Amino acid sequence: MKSTFFAQNRERLVNTLPDESITILFAGQAPHMSADAHYKFVPNRNFYYLTGIDEPNVIFMLKKFGKSVEETLFIEKSDPVMEKWDGKTVSKEDAEQISGIKKVVYIESFEKTMANTLFTDNVKHLYLDLERREWKGTETKTLAFAKHVREQYPHVLIGNVYPHICELRVFKTEEEIEIIKEAIAVTKEGIYNVLKHAKADVMEYELEARFDFTLKSSGIKHHAFNTILASGKNATVLHYEDNDAQIQNGDLVLLDLGAQKDYYNADISYTFPASGTFSSRQKQIYNIVLKALKETTELI
Numbered sequence: 001m002k003s004t005f006f007a008q009n010r011e012r013l014v015n016t017l018p019d020e021s022i023t024i025l026f027a028g029q030a031p032h033m034s035a036d037a038h039y040k041f042v043p044n045r046n047f048y049y050l051t052g053i054d055e056p057n058v059i060f061m062l063k064k065f066g067k068s069v070e071e072t073l074f075i076e077k078s079d080p081v082m083e084k085w086d087g088k089t090v091s092k093e094d095a096e097q098i099s100g101i102k103k104v105v106y107i108e109s110f111e112k113t114m115a116n117t118l119f120t121d122n123v124k125h126l127y128l129d130l131e132r133r134e135w136k137g138t139e140t141k142t143l144a145f146a147k148h149v150r151e152q153y154p155h156v157l158i159g160n161v162y163p164h165i166c167e168l169r170v171f172k173t174e175e176e177i178e179i180i181k182e183a184i185a186v187t188k189e190g191i192y193n194v195l196k197h198a199k200a201d202v203m204e205y206e207l208e209a210r211f212d213f214t215l216k217s218s219g220i221k222h223h224a225f226n227t228i229l230a231s232g233k234n235a236t237v238l239h240y241e242d243n244d245a246q247i248q249n250g251d252l253v254l255l256d257l258g259a260q261k262d263y264y265n266a267d268i269s270y271t272f273p274a275s276g277t278f279s280s281r282q283k284q285i286y287n288i289v290l291k292a293l294k295e296t297t298e299l300i
Contacts, residue, residue: 001262003100005175006052009168010062010071013050016164017064021125022117023161025050026141027058046129046165048263051099055090059110060101063117073099074107118153127161176264183224183266186259190214191270194229200249200274204229207253208243215259224258224265231274247274252282 017023027048030041041056051060051073059074073095078088092104105113117123126149128142146158172180190211197210208229215223230240231247235254247253251274258266273282 007100023062023127025060025129029056071101073101073104074110126156127159130160131162179264183259183261186218187266204243220259222260224260228256230254
């Protein structure tokens with residue numbers, strides 16, 4: 001994605017926000033796995049949509065006062081010791097080039113900047129990405145930040161920018177559509193690779209590996225979601241992910257899978273007979289579902 005794409009997204013967002021407001025979005029952090037290990041980092045999607053930054057512990061601030069709009073990125077300073085283990089972090093120059101945001105500063109100044117902004121700039125609204133949460137869900141960094149602001153600056157009205165951004169993301173640009181098409185094309189090739197090696201007596205995970213190989217060899221690093229490759233009765237489990245059963249002759253095999261490119265997902269479900277030929281009953285049920293799909297598609 002070019003920096004102009006992210007700049008246009010920010011401009012569209014600004015048009016939905018009131019004056020005398022600031023918006024804060026956090027990139028997020030990699031979840032802790034065990035000991036000194038972490039799961040792979042994935043940025044908050046709304047943060048990425050506005051900045052293009054795929055880096056943990058980065059904060060985006062957007063200030064709107066009348067015709068004046070100020071954008072700031074807060075990034076971490078490079079740590080030579082940690083870089084030996086994890087590689088280089090994004091620099092000020094790289095962050096500006098990727099996002100198109102001119103003002104990039106170090107994260108150490110964030111709290112002081114926030115205090116000065118909320119206290120002296122007559123801010124009336126603070127917008128945060130308060131995405132949908134379970135009633136007893138784990139407290140997020142954004143929610144903890146909202147609670148702190150409410151305690152220290154009770155005059156500031158806290159709003160939810162989540163629906164603002166989601167509404168913008170509903171309508172895809174040509175650039176986004178092309179990326180989605182690329183993800184779909186790779187997913188399609190992965191399905192063909194699965195079908196080529198599908199037969200009775202192979203393990204579900206063997207076919208899953210064929211799909212994984214197609215993605216990796218196409219330069220795709222991530223799946224859209226955990227692959228479902230379910231044979232026989234396993235296909236009745238809606239989110240079956242074990243993929244560790246042996247495929248039996250006469251089984252139907254359900255695929256529910258997708259490639260992810262630049263955080264845009266393909267999502268395809270596909271059912272086929274392990275033997276290569278539907279039984280009369282399987283064909284009957286398959287055609288009923290296919291007819292329902294075609295008729296509902298025509299209604300869109």
